[in-house]
Amino acid sequence: MLKYSEMQLNRCSNQRKNPQWLESQRNSNSCWVLLHSDQNYFSREDNAALFVTFEAVEHLNLDNAVFLGIDENNNNRPYFVLDLTHAEQGALAVFLSQGEFIDLRKLAVVLDNQCASILALARALCFWHRMHGFCPRCGSANQLVEAGHSRVCRSPECAHQTFPRTDPAVIMIVRKTFADGVERCLLGRQAAWPDGVYSTLAGFVDPGETLETAVAREVQEESGIHVNNVQYITSQPWPFPSSIMLGFIADACSEKILVDKEELDDARWFSRDELNSFAEWGDESAGFKLSRVDSISRYLIEYWRNMRD
Numbered sequence: 001m002l003k004y005s006e007m008q009l010n011r012c013s014n015q016r017k018n019p020q021w022l023e024s025q026r027n028s029n030s031c032w033v034l035l036h037s038d039q040n041y042f043s044r045e046d047n048a049a050l051f052v053t054f055e056a057v058e059h060l061n062l063d064n065a066v067f068l069g070i071d072e073n074n075n076n077r078p079y080f081v082l083d084l085t086h087a088e089q090g091a092l093a094v095f096l097s098q099g100e101f102i103d104l105r106k107l108a109v110v111l112d113n114q115c116a117s118i119l120a121l122a123r124a125l126c127f128w129h130r131m132h133g134f135c136p137r138c139g140s141a142n143q144l145v146e147a148g149h150s151r152v153c154r155s156p157e158c159a160h161q162t163f164p165r166t167d168p169a170v171i172m173i174v175r176k177t178f179a180d181g182v183e184r185c186l187l188g189r190q191a192a193w194p195d196g197v198y199s200t201l202a203g204f205v206d207p208g209e210t211l212e213t214a215v216a217r218e219v220q221e222e223s224g225i226h227v228n229n230v231q232y233i234t235s236q237p238w239p240f241p242s243s244i245m246l247g248f249i250a251d252a253c254s255e256k257i258l259v260d261k262e263e264l265d266d267a268r269w270f271s272r273d274e275l276n277s278f279a280e281w282g283d284e285s286a287g288f289k290l291s292r293v294d295s296i297s298r299y300l301i302e303y304w305r306n307m308r309d
């Protein structure tokens with residue numbers, strides 16, 4: 001399973017709209033995720049994810065707490081997230097004495113996937129709330145409703161309701177059998193990446209565009225390669241800050257690469273044999289490296305690599 005894709009809490013989408021039910025979930029059995037400036041809460045000693053009890057947070061302002069779901073495999077434990085970004089320093093200091101706030105991506109590789117998925121959901125919802133303090137229609141302040149899964153404009157004349165956003169992005173492995181009979185895949189690299197790392201191409205879906213069209217457009221814009229036969233493979237939530245990655249495989253119908261230097265540092269064709277000589281992401285040696293083992297890019301590369309020529 002791809003990282004962040006095993007969120008196994010029951011979201012209780014209907015029940016959570018009931019304020020009495022929601023209040024009853026804020027009990028001593030509940031488990032609280034903490035966020036600060038888009039960073040999750042971890043142990044200083046061993047980088048384990050830290051959750052806190054209701055007793056540790058009940059004295060704080062919980063108006064902006066967000067309900068995440070119920071763990072039906074563990075005593076129906078309710079999970080909430082509390083964003084401490086604007087908490088008083090005194091309240092924050094107590095938590096900082098016991099742990100620290102770290103970007104989830106730095107530790108996700110070593111985290112249990114179910115845990116990482118809860119932390120990713122918590123991060124995504126807190127980001128959305130912080131970025132949507134005001135009504136997009138009239139500019140009035142808006143308030144959290146429905147257990148944190150919606151916001152409503154405070155202006156009675158407007159009362160516009162908004163919901164958490166997920167921005168679709170396509171990511172694709174492009175393949176082509178060359179005149180020498182060898183099938184190769186198209187990978188590129190961005191200048192900001194570690195030296196030698198090559199990955200699948202990707203980009204955001206534009207308004208008014210199908211996913212298949214977005215795949216073809218992004219590949220053509222970034223590499224000059226034309227594709228057809230675009231097929232969906234899998235998806236990965238990517239709340240950094242608010243995307244879902246939609247993974248595809250496509251066939252190239254041209255070979256000559258023309259890199260858009262605004263987007264990519266380089267793009268090349270690689271055979272399976274060449275991929276076998278790639279080092280892992282994070283390897284300090286010179287030479288080519290694969291994308292991170294927990295990324296959908298890597299999943300797509302391995303998907304293609306394991307296909308028969």
Ligand SMILES: [Zn+2]
Pocket residue numbers: 135136137138139140153154155158159160
């Ligand atoms: Zn409004």
